[in-house]
Amino acid sequence: MNQSIFGLYWADTGKNLLKEFDGEPLSKSGMGLVRHANMPAWLRKLLGMLLTVKALPIHSKTMKELIEVGIGYQSLEQFTDCVNHLNEVREGILKKMEEEHIDLLLGPVMPFPSIEESVTNLFAMASIYTFIWNALDMPAGVVRFGKEGGKLIDQMDTQNDNFLEMAKNAVPASIGLPINVQVIGKPFQEELVLRLLCELEDCYNKQARVVPKLSNGASNGITTS
Incomplete structure (x- = not known):
């Protein structure tokens, strides 16, 4: 899935991306994307190969997949297959939503909490959680709905991946964000998305706490905040 989405954005080896960024002020994560786009294909292949060597401290299956994106398609057939795959995914999601009578989906924005600015350029590709919906042509929005407490950091499974381990080590600095x-x-259905975003924002800002009552007057233990 990641390969199909990133593949479309990088089908021209990043030329259009560089054109859009030309003359624009860049954040650190944006600089990472530009460096990636400027990286020659042979270097990406070499780095991808090195990232598979478990003996090296940079070993990361996740990073390998990302670094090799943008090498470019060798044929129109490959590009067409990528487009068809995304269309199939989109139709599959919409069909399932229809079958289950689901109007909206609720999901995370990133695979981990906020990280230190100094390493954001390394995690730019984590934005897949948001721009996947752009690629699928489905409206989406983001709203604040909590604070990082740091209580579940130890439970984060890094899958022996140095890239994910780096993200985990950066999490403590995000406590309170x-x-x-x-x-x-x-x-x-943009208006429906906006309506729920407003409801969630209002709920969070008011620090609402709703405890529905059962017919006998007792609390059912359900709370939202």
Whole structure:
């Protein structure tokens, strides 16, 4: 899935991306994307090979997949297969939502909490959690709905991947920072997405606490905040 999405954005080996960034002020994560786009294909292949060597401290399957994106397609057939795959994914999601009578999806914005600015350029590709919906042409929005407490850091499974281990080590610095949620809707349902975003924002800002009562007057233990 990642390969199909990133593959479309990098089908021209990043030329259009560089054109869009030309003359624009860049954040550190943006600089990482530009460096990636400027990296020659032979160097990406070499780095991808090195990232598979478990004896090296840079070993990372995740990073290998990302670094090799943008090498470019060798044929129109490869590009067409990529487009068809994304269309199939989109239709599959919409069909499932219809079958289950689901109007909106609620999901994370990033695979981990906020990280230190000094390493954001290394994690630019983690934005897949948000721009996947752009690629699938489905409206989505993000809103704050909590704070990082740091209580579950030890439970983060890095899968023996140095890239994910680096993200885990950066999490303690994010304690107290906002945690956002993402709302995704069906095509042409932007107003429904915005409505839920507003409801969630209002709920969070008011620090609402709702405890529904059962018929006998007792609490059912359900709370939202």
